[in-house]
Amino acid sequence: xxxxxxxxxxxxxxxxxxxxxxxxxxxxxxxxxxxxxxxxxxxxxxxxxxxxxxxxxxxxxxxxxxxxxxxxxxxxxxxxxxxxxxxxxxxxxxxxxxxxxxxxxxxxxxxxxxxxxxxxxxxxxxxxxxxxxxxxxxxxxxxxxxxxxxxxxxxxxxxxxxxxxxxxxxxxxxxxxxxxxxxxxxxxxxxxxxxxxxxxxxxxxxxxxxxxxxxxxxxxxxxxxxxxxxxxxxxxxxxxxxxxxxxxxxxxxxxxxxxxxxxxxxxxxxxxxxxxxxxxxxxxxxxxxxxxxxxxxxxxxxxxxxxxxx
Amino acid sequence: xxxxxxxxxxxxxxxxxxxxxxxxxxxxxxxxxxxxxxxxxxxxxxxxxxxxxxxxxxxxxxxxxxxxxxxxxxxxxxxxxxxxxxxxxxxxxxxxxxxxxxxxxxxxxxxxxxxxxxxxxxxxxxxxxxxxxxxxxxxxxxxxxxxxxxxxxxxxxxxxxxxxxxxxxxxxxxxxxxxxxxxxxxxxxxxxxxxxxxxxxxxxxxxxxxxxxxxxxxxxxxxxxxxxxxxxxxxxxxxxxxxxxxxxxxxxxxxxxxxxxxxxxxxxxxxxxxxxxxxxxxxxxxxxxxxxxx
Numbered sequence: 198x199x200x201x202x203x204x205x206x207x208x209x210x211x212x213x214x215x216x217x218x219x220x221x222x223x224x225x226x227x228x229x230x231x232x233x234x235x236x237x238x239x240x241x242x243x244x245x246x247x248x249x250x251x252x253x254x255x256x257x258x259x260x261x262x263x264x265x266x267x268x269x270x271x272x273x274x275x276x277x278x279x280x281x282x283x284x285x286x287x288x289x290x291x292x293x294x295x296x297x298x299x300x301x302x303x304x305x306x307x308x309x310x311x312x313x314x315x316x317x318x319x320x321x322x323x324x325x326x327x328x329x330x331x332x333x334x335x336x337x338x339x340x341x342x343x344x345x346x347x348x349x350x351x352x353x354x355x356x357x358x359x360x361x362x363x364x365x366x367x368x369x370x371x372x373x374x375x376x377x378x379x380x381x382x383x384x385x386x387x388x389x390x391x392x393x394x395x396x397x398x399x400x401x402x403x404x405x406x407x408x409x410x411x412x413x414x415x416x417x418x419x420x421x422x423x424x425x426x427x428x429x430x431x432x433x434x435x436x437x438x439x440x441x442x443x444x445x446x447x448x449x450x451x452x453x454x455x456x457x458x459x460x461x462x463x464x465x466x467x468x469x470x471x472x473x474x475x476x477x478x479x480x481x482x483x484x485x486x487x488x489x490x491x492x493x494x495x496x497x498x499x500x501x502x503x504x505x506x507x
Numbered sequence: 508x509x510x511x512x513x514x515x516x517x518x519x520x521x522x523x524x525x526x527x528x529x530x531x532x533x534x535x536x537x538x539x540x541x542x543x544x545x546x547x548x549x550x551x552x553x554x555x556x557x558x559x560x561x562x563x564x565x566x567x568x569x570x571x572x573x574x575x576x577x578x579x580x581x582x583x584x585x586x587x588x589x590x591x592x593x594x595x596x597x598x599x600x601x602x603x604x605x606x607x608x609x610x611x612x613x614x615x616x617x618x619x620x621x622x623x624x625x626x627x628x629x630x631x632x633x634x635x636x637x638x639x640x641x642x643x644x645x646x647x648x649x650x651x652x653x654x655x656x657x658x659x660x661x662x663x664x665x666x667x668x669x670x671x672x673x674x675x676x677x678x679x680x681x682x683x684x685x686x687x688x689x690x691x692x693x694x695x696x697x698x699x700x701x702x703x704x705x706x707x708x709x710x711x712x713x714x715x716x717x718x719x720x721x722x723x724x725x726x727x728x729x730x731x732x733x734x735x736x737x738x739x740x741x742x743x744x745x746x747x748x749x750x751x752x753x754x755x756x757x758x759x760x761x762x763x764x765x766x767x768x769x770x771x772x773x774x775x776x777x778x779x780x781x782x783x784x785x786x787x788x789x790x791x792x793x794x795x796x797x798x799x800x801x
Contacts, residue, residue, distance in 0.1 A: 213613035219688035220606035224618065227603035230657050231625055237638045238630025244637075255637065303530070306523045316527055318787055319534055325779055325790075327717035329735050330772050333742030334537060337544075337772075343765050345540060348555035381534070385794045409519045442720055446743050467633045468724060480631030488628055 245478040258474075265478035274457070282458040285444075286436040289372045294432070296380040298425060301387030302413055317388075320381025332446040335374055336361055361447070364454035371447060371456075386428070387421050394420040427498060434494035437486050459483050545569070545769035549762035552769075568770035571763075578774065581734035588651040588733055589715040596656040596711040597704065603657070604665035605692055610675060622659050636724060650725040651733065655718070661707055668703040668796050669696065706793035709786055716779070734775055741771050 214221075240255070245265055247258040269275055300320065307313040323331075338345045339360035347357040360370050398416050407415070441460035448456040459479060467476025539559075544552045548563030556562050572578055606612050607619055629635070644650040673696060681691045719735035726732060745764070 210613075217606075217611060217613045220609055220612045222689070223602045223606045223692070227599045227657055227662070228618075228621070230599055231622060231659075233638070233642070234635070234654070234657075235625040235629060238634035239628075241630055241634025241637050244634070300530070303523065303526055306519075307527060316531065318784065319531055321787060321790065322538070322783065323534060325713055325717075325783065326776070327719070327735055327738075329717075329719055329738045329742060330775060333738065333768060333772055334541060336742060337541070337765065337768055338537060343553055343762070345555070348553070352555055377533070377537075382794075385791055389795055408515050410515075446739070463632050468636065473633050473637070477631060477633045480633065484628060484631060491627060 242477060242481055244474045245481045247474050249474040249477075251473075261474075265475045266482065268475065269479055269482065274462075277454075278457060278459050278462055281455055282439050282460075283436060285368055285371065285455075285458060286439050288368050289375060289439075290429075290432050290436065292372050293376050293380070293383075294429060296376055297383035298387055298421065300380055300384040301391055301421070302417055304384065304388060305391050305417065306409065306413070317381070320384065322381075323378040324382035326378065328442050328446060331374065331378060332443065335370065335447070339370065359451075362449060362451035364452045364456070367447065367452040367455045371443065375443070387424060390421040390424040391417060426501065430494050430498045430501075434491045435487075437483055437490060541769050541772050545766065545773050547766075549759075549766040552766065553762050567763075568766040569774070571767055572770050572774055578734070578737055578771065580730060581732055581737040582775075584648075584651075584731060585716060585734040588648070588718075589712055592652040592656055592715040593708055593711045595652055596658075596661075596715075597707055599657045600661050600665055600707055600711075601700070601704075603662045604669060605696055606688075607662070608666045608669035608673075609678070609688070611678075622662060626659050632724075639725065645725055646727045646731070647725075648731055651715075651718075651721055651731075654721045654725070655714070656711075658711075658714075661710060664793065664796050665703050665707060669700070672699055702789075702792065703796065705789045706796065709789050710793055713779075738771060738775055742768055 244255055244258060246260060246262060247255075248261045248264075249255070249258045253259075304313055304317055304320075307316060326334075337343075339347070341347055341357050341359045341362065344360075346360070350357055358366070360366050394416065399412055402412050402416060437459070439458050439460055441464060444456055444458055445461050445464065448461060460483075463476050463480045463483070466472045466479065540557075543559065543561050544557055545568055546561040546564055546566065547557045548565060549568075551557050551562040603622065607615060607622075609615075612618070630638075639645065639650060639654065644653065677695060678691065681695060686694065717735065719733065719739060722731075722733045722736045723739075726736070
């Protein structure tokens with residue numbers, strides 16, 4: 198009896214599998230791809246707990262437990278790495294967050310449709326500049342000896358400022374150039390939220406004699422609040438996920454004090470110094486914190502009744 | 508009452524106009540300055556005499572860039588990587604998004620989970636490096652095409668698009684007609700996918716064009732470098748502050764080098780600048796599709 202139910206169930210599964218056979222065929226290339234590029238490296242994570250020697254390979258290398266991790270936690274630069282990563286991320290998040298909202302509200306007030314389109318088009322332009330070109334422009338305009346801004350300051354009789362080679366100025370140059378590059382692009386989602394506000398609300402408010410500023414404050418801002426909340430929460434979840442590429446390009450001996458973050462340190466210790474196990478351990482440490490942050494943040498988003506990530 | 512109100516709104520309009528102008532200047536002026544400086548004499552740029560129009564107009568910087576030729580090796584490589592990479596990416600993305608958009612796919616949630624997991628947890632730099640190197644992709648031009656050619660985020664965007672565009676009834680009707688899922692894909696799904704194809708092409712193409720990280724890690728031969736890595740040498744490694752501080756050099760040579768940098772930025776951005784006005788509406792569309800979560 199039980200057996201016949203089991204075979205019946207197996208038969209049903211087989212029927213479903215057979216019905217989906219062509220769809221599996223479609224999935225084959227991408228599944229092979231992620232198995233190779235995303236899942237196979239997971240197996241390599243074990244070298245975080247090993248004394249990795251390339252000749253012996255991933256399996257052959259000797260287990261050393263948590264030695265790589267204790268070496269990291271005990272090192273004098275660990276505090277600095279953590280502090281730089283978190284403070285740069287938070288600075289970026291807090292300074293960068295209001296601008297897209299402000300821009301969306303501003304664009305929304307431009308009543309001439311053609312002008313509005315043109316302004317928006319200009320606003321996304323910097324988003325598509327490569328990071329190398331962006332840092333190149335920063336080097337050119339902010340250079341202490343030949344840059345436009347410092348040349349101007351000299352003309353005005355002011356002191357030059359070493360924007361690109363100063364540890365105290367690095368976070369600001371990093372964050373504000375990022376705002377310049379991405380604020381317009383990040384405004385798109387708020388602009389979409391603004392267009393979904395019921396125009397009748399505005400009409401009613403107008404009849405009641407509300408000024409444009411009052412309507413922004415009482416209608417537009419509440420209208421994009423939920424979008425803002427969910428985006429903010431998601432950004433908090435990525436605080437430890439600071440990108441490598443731009444920091445690495447802006448980093449030099451003079452600003453290393455504030456520009457050395459976890460991502461650049463993983464690169465440096467792994468690919469420059471070939472300390473594979475150690476580098477993997479740092480990466481894993483960072484990755485685990487990321488996942489924990491995301492899970493916390495997601496449950497908060499769920500509790501608030503906003504849409505969640507997963 | 509009515510008068511006062513409209514006056515308040517008039518002031519408001521002026522404030523909006525002023526802020527919009529400031530915004531446009533802040534965004535465009537640095538880019539405009541790079542363009543103008545690239546056509547000006549290096550000494551004039553250094554002396555701060557170049558502001559809005561080229562001073563001592565010349566194309567010396569461009570002549571040097573064209574003579575050097577290395578930038579064009581990078582250009583050629585990047586064009587190859589971008590075209591092939593985008594092609595592979597589109598095939599991978601769409602061939603994943605289509606089955607995942609079908610309700611009838613058995614085990615859909617498990618497979619979706621398999622994809623989504625990679626967005627949150629990965630092996631990290633070194634384990635990935637070892638795997639890629641182990642597969643013989645180190646210093647191989649395929650590495651520039653294959654690494655990063657499947658973005659799970661884009662799969663989700665494409666899947667959301669397909670789910671909202673093609674209703675279940677269409678699949679049922681095709682089923683009655685006796686068409687299998689492969690045939691349905693080519694006769695029904697693909698013809699309706701033009702907007703998402705445009706969006707994906709643009710996102711991937713810009714990504715490949717701007718990518719330097721893959722080359723930095725996996726390429727050794729300079730002859731295979733993408734444009735961005737040559738740009739890195741010119742724009743980032745060899746900066747004026749480093750040069751001037753380390754040794755007393757001929758200021759004139761430093762200035763010529765600086766003017767080449769302005770030119771190189773323009774040369775590398777030309778394709779983007781030409782295509783940008785035509786393509787930008789697709790980018791926006793992509794963000795919108797991505798924002799509507801499935």
